[in-house]
Amino acid sequence: MVKTLEDVIKKAENWPREDQEELAEFAREIEARRTGVYVMSDAERAAVREGLAQADRGEFVPDDVVAKADKRHDL
Numbered sequence: 001m002v003k004t005l006e007d008v009i010k011k012a013e014n015w016p017r018e019d020q021e022e023l024a025e026f027a028r029e030i031e032a033r034r035t036g037v038y039v040m041s042d043a044e045r046a047a048v049r050e051g052l053a054q055a056d057r058g059e060f061v062p063d064d065v066v067a068k069a070d071k072r073h074d075l
Contacts, residue, residue: 008023025041028041
């Protein structure tokens with residue numbers, strides 16, 4: 001392992017949880033880029049489940065709201 005990485009990991013042990021999670025997210029993104037496989041975090045998995053449950057209940061954003069968002073982003 002590169003010495004710089006070893007140093008950062010050692011320092012990260014004392015970081016707040018939120019910062020450690022952010023570092024882990026960056027590492028997951030790098031791993032996904034290298035392998036072509038992205039592994040969702042628990043929070044992402046929960047958000048996807050909630051979105052699917054909303055869709056199953058027929059809870060969708062109204063078309064006019066989507067159209068406004070598309071206009072703001074030149075879509």
